[in-house]
Amino acid sequence: MSPTLVNSVVNAVVFAFLGIVVFTVAFLVMDKLTPYHLWKEIVQEHNTALAILVGAMSIGICIIIAAAVH
DSSP states (O other): HHHHHHHHHHHHHHHHHHHHHHHHHHHHHHHHHSOOOOHHIISSSSSSSHHHHHHHHHHHHHHHHHHHHO
């Protein structure tokens, strides 16, 4: 393998890991800012509207992280 390919793969793995860490921190902050526990509301209470809202916010956060990393 060429050094350029290895360098590219290492960069991709590092940026993917960094993006996952930033997303996890952002999701935990979002969970702490809400007045209720998101996981309990979505899984135990079957709050579909909240699940759609959290999914949309997660996609938005991921788009921002992807733009910042790119």
